[in-house]
Amino acid sequence: MTDITQDQERDKDKPNDREMFDEELLIRALEEENMDLFRSEFIELHSYDQATFFARVEEGLRARLYHYLSPEEMAELFESLDIEEEDYQDILAEMNPSYAAEMLSHMYTDDAVDVLNELDKEQVVSYLTIMDDESAKEIKELLHYEEYTAGSIMTTEFVAISKNQTVRSAMYILKNEAPNAETIYYIYVIDDDKKLVGVISLRDLIISHDDVMISEIMSERVMSVGVSEDQEAVARQMKDYDFLALPVVDFQQHLLGIITVDDIMDVMEEEASDDYSKLAGISDLDSIDQNPFSAAKKRLPWLIALLFLGMFTASLISRFEDTLAVVPVLAIFIPVISGMSGNTGTQALAVAVRGIATGDIEKESRWSLIMREAGTGLITGTTCGVGISIIVYVWKGEFFLGLVIGVSLLISLFVATLAGILVPLVMHKLKVDPAVASGPFITTINDIISILIYFGLATIFMSYLL
Template identity: 60%
Template sequence: IKKDDIEQFREQFFELHPYEQAQFYEKVTPPIRQKIYYYLSPQELAEVFQALEIDDDTYVEFLNEMDVSYAAAMLSEMNTDDVVDVFHELDDEDRTQYLTLMDDETAEEIHELMQYADYTAGAIMTTEYVSINENSTTRMAMNILRNEAPTAETIYYIFIMNMKKQLVGVISLRDLIVAGENVLIRDVMNERVVSVQASDDQEEVAQIMRDYNFLALPVIDEHKTLLGIITVDDIIDVIDEEAEDDYSKLAGISNFDNFEQGPFAAAKKRLPWLVMLLFLGMLTASLMAQFEDTLDAVAILAIFIPLISGTSGNSGTQALAVAVRGLATKDASNDESKMRLLLRELSTGAIMGLLCALVVTGIVYFWKGELIIGMLVGVAMCCSIIVATLAGSLIPLMMDRIGVDPAVASGPFITTLNDITSILIYLGLATAFIL
């Protein structure tokens, strides 16, 4: 496939799916990519480029390999949402250069899309939609579709405008086909259009797509003017992104290091959390130092510390995960349901605490023959589990309340916090009742 024969290359290349073309383009050496730039038109490469799934830096690298006017021509042919993604990685100078080389209309569109804040509907929408006036007929709609099919991001929904350019309806290609020819669009369109605002959070958009099983969703402004559409493939990316985000935060990583990165890059991504938690952990140590006398007097106490703090840490992580997922899926959106959740977690913690306390008291008694120590460990464990379960749900709920992403309360953070409270409870009880 690396032959110098342009005809043969093009024939074989176009037998591949865009995803496979992108995989090929990404894997070959720079000199071969130079040949690809020569063999393919900017329009053809645009298809490949928007199917790439690569690191942000790599986009810039690939663009720099190209002739500037070739790159600008290719960017003009890409779907606007993909161009915006690429542009976010460029520095101002490069961006301006490409924008001046692109045709005015596209440049303007992209410039406007760049204004939307990250993680909003506006930032992931594309302007390549198909729209038609409400007074058109179904036959006219089919003709428009035929013309737009090669460039539109989806032709499976047609968005319908009134004379004031306001979005008044939608019709799926399926319904259009069923409706037959020469019917007024107005009479067959769906007037209850579900739409989102450009400033809406991308997670809310994903939830609507999930609920309604749409393939695309219109984005409008306050005057009901259609600004763009969001397609289901972009929403799958959002869902993946949000899931990865929640997951990495539960593990206490700010950002995933992928396997290709070296150990220094990996360590750099994990160390901030680790060191921060180390300092929080020092607080645990300094608290324990206050109980040095107690530990000196009854050394056996120390051996149950990891058990108590570990178990309370685990129950806290569980409660945290349930609360973060619950908030993400909007099971607890109002204050009343949040209160109910807290009460439920309190009861759940009490049930689990009592049960674990019984188990652990029994074990300590039969193993060491120490009933007092056993009961002390049991009571401390019960209290710690209740506190940990409550903290694991209260902290993300509070964060959600003040408008912070609840997933920021990471698993290790909650665990370290619960270390402190459980040790305080355990050694406090021990000092009060045993010494």
């Protein structure tokens, strides 16, 4: 027990512990142009730490790295580099073009393609022209695939063997290909037409006898994904089945590439961040280290759109100015009714968006989902409606006012819940990403609906409110 407490004390400072390298020493070595000292320390680092250092160091010193590190060493660093998409162009421009091209050719194809996708078309062509033919060909093939598909995140560096060989010869191939393959922990088995017919894990390979045939120990139930399948669906499959890699095939089952778990973790983070930022009404949450102007630039489009929607709400209320002049107390309850319907709509929206994202929604019929949400809206609406009626009656002493507000809240919550589920479902049906129906939009739409209901009811029953 005491141990655990001590350990917790230590972990408090963990973010700093994670600095696994001596930044000052490295910078000093660069400043003093001491290449040997720099390399002796730097080459030992994990590529993620190398990339962290690279992204932090100022441009002048960074230029020295291109002389101190070989294109191959820089390639490994680049694979771990996590910078703003628009910065890749500037960084590559700092390098000698042939150095950059050679670095790209040494990167895993999928990572090189990620970098090239951020550049102008002309630049891509010029790098591919300088590059050795084989790498250029591999990269060109991957550049064809649409973003967010399995093809766009797969790599072509994998180990494939024929089923008509022994464990011994497979191990021999593996030892030769290990330095280049992105993963060697799953080995894919192909037939003479390069069609995927099986898979074997390195674990099974090393515990098998050397003379056993691959066809005897391979699993024929190999799961694969189509090259144009959505990356989110691939991530789900990899997570559900606990795979470290998944093979990618074309429609004739030809093995085209593999997707590894590290890429899938990036996809998961990207998709989660994307859903989250859309719920919050903000275009891009990827990085936070910017100035107020770029931050405002990301938020203003949403705010201005919402301002206009808000003005529409105002013009609606404006139509009920006569009602308001006669019963000014109605104004007091505008925020609670519009706020509550906004909140309940966001809840229903979140359920639908998550359900679509995790695929859970496929498991039941749309109809039963809508009916369930309608039921939920009725229950929450009735509870809150009765509650607010009682509160208003006790507070203001007016029975009919309480009744109008209660009934308005009941109907508003019911309609808002339905809107929250229907909008994303319809968008999904229309093949639009339902997360675009962001929180603020659903909220503002529900504002409008609830105010129409509230003032509509109040106007109809005005004689009772006087």
